[in-house]
Amino acid sequence: MTDSQRISRLANTVPPFHVMALLERAQQLAAQGRDIIHLEVGEPDFPCPSPVMAAARHALDLGQTRYTPAAGLPALREIIAADYRDRFGAQVDPARIVVTPGASGALQLALGALLDPGDGVLLCDPGYPCNRQFVRMFGGVPQPMPLQASTGFRPSGDILRSAWGETTRVALVASPDNPTGNRIPAGELNDWARWCRERQGTLIVDEIYQGLCYGAEAETVLAHGDAAWVINSFSKYFGMTGWRLGWLVAPAGAVPAVERLAQNWFLAPGTVAQHAAMAAFSEDTLAIAEQRRQLLARRRTLLLEALPGMGLPVVGDSEGAFYIYVDVSAHTRDSFELCRRLLEEAGVAVTPGLDFGEAHLPERYIRLAYTCDEERLHQALERLARFLERQ
């Protein structure tokens, strides 16, 4: 009876993350006593910053575990707005900020508020794999925007304009992005957003890696205007992954509808998480985040200096986030198979290109996340070098 039950097309066609199969195998190997170096996880090895933890404890002491308003604690929305002003010089009315269960919740709200069935959404290929599933949730049509290796998989205004079609309603761009770490200047993003608006369309800018920039200042499209919708998260820069808290910035006119959707879909984001996040923009937390950014910068340099000499050219800028997208085509025609063997034979877990789209020749690429310390990265590079020598 169980297996004969009809499952939706949505559920039947949602692809697994390919890295999950590798992760499961990595766990098996670890259980057998193998030492596995994890370069596949999009979660740094740093603990949640102590001021954030202290704020969480304080909330528990005060018994703050009841429902909050659907759009989040007013005080948290104020603090986020103040941070836009203080760190980025952007004027954002707190009323435009909706706190959400992770950036995932923010993306669901944004696309739910913008898409009718059949509407097209431009998605970078390569890009974050879950985006496609949010588009499909609402009957939207993912329209892959294949980027070119020759330009480091960087999107551009020209690519956006020529990809925008009859049915396109939304374009989604991340800066810094996943998997390449590319950054797009915020002023340019605002131009794109205005261009989309002129077509009654919308640019959504994913800024969840905001702050994690190397060699350039962190920025926001919101400092240049209010044409774009923005999603953000406490997960990455503020080290709050497991708290599942993010936010959406939408135009004032759209917020009442967005809030009603949030009421119905989420009731509210987690309460202790929100109180914890109140400490995210404190001087102490920002100092910790900056120290960590500097550590990540060293790890990044370490990899960027070593990889090309191993016949592993890096694609894109790797200027932000904590990812490096690597061309392995000199060693294999099937990067997924390379990932599998790298795990089995060398004990190094990485993510295959296939998880980031099908249109950009993903079989040529793997993604490395520098989310473990320099000693482990050195070990990983040694294992990688030995593995490649044996090919």
Place this chain on the structure above:
Amino acid sequence: MTDSQRISRLANTVPPFHVMALLERAQQLAAQGRDIIHLEVGEPDFPCPSPVMAAARHALDLGQTRYTPAAGLPALREIIAADYRDRFGAQVDPARIVVTPGASGALQLALGALLDPGDGVLLCDPGYPCNRQFVRMFGGVPQPMPLQASTGFRPSGDILRSAWGETTRVALVASPDNPTGNRIPAGELNDWARWCRERQGTLIVDEIYQGLCYGAEAETVLAHGDAAWVINSFSKYFGMTGWRLGWLVAPAGAVPAVERLAQNWFLAPGTVAQHAAMAAFSEDTLAIAEQRRQLLARRRTLLLEALPGMGLPVVGDSEGAFYIYVDVSAHTRDSFELCRRLLEEAGVAVTPGLDFGEAHLPERYIRLAYTCDEERLHQALERLARFLERQ
């Protein structure tokens, strides 16, 4: 520019909770120094149980704030399965349990895994208002199942079978339910689930008020078979509202697809919330929950004894949850207007019938939530009596 932006039909047509306008006005009045008695909120006045809080603190001490697997901590899934066995005599494989961001997340997963656009979903009218919005999210068609006041708004196998139409794929029933507190015997629910299965359809049973029963034992449809999908929550019985944690029990064959959806949509439920919930089924927490159930039972009795004598007959059993659905048609033709005046003139906030559906003559009803203590309930009854005398 902002206001001219096109918003989706979904966002344009999502109705507000009518109680929210009343809540906002209640806050204004409170800010003016008025004493408002809150009988509108679906959240009891009890704090989160101390063993749950202690488990949350312990998780913070151990730094447990990183991502968990998408389906939740394996240990938590095991504990939920053990509780099904210990308290309800139900055999549920932990692999069938997916931990979610609130029961909201569970409902989103269940409907996303079951609905194709155009599929019909039978929803009780009166019933929980957000259900319609989850159906619409996936392009499904809410099919209201108007229940009869003459039978206390109780659904029945006959009503279900006659409402099931050509396009119906899913029926959603809560037990105990909101807003009437009606219970449906679990064995009967299982029969309905089997009947739905025979039509390649699915019965989803909402058991989020499980445990909150008066005069009958708490039960689960899962003790009678595995034909139904079940959603549940730590919010109500375990007093964990702001932690936003629930779960879904799905047939084994559907779980891999459900897990992939959860990976893409949520990444994972909140980590500290999950560790806190590990203490929900402990002997100490269950003892606290039982004490609270007894307090709720006294509040319920207090209201049930007083209301009919005030010309306010109660509809339905009020056998579970913490709601009483009251017929106010002897006093008004417009229960929403009554709610508004009750707030303004008597300082008592209640929920209008309109929030629970449009097909059951909602203008005749209001919902009282006995989520404040007996002293406040006495005050509320006095205010209500004086208000009605003035009519």
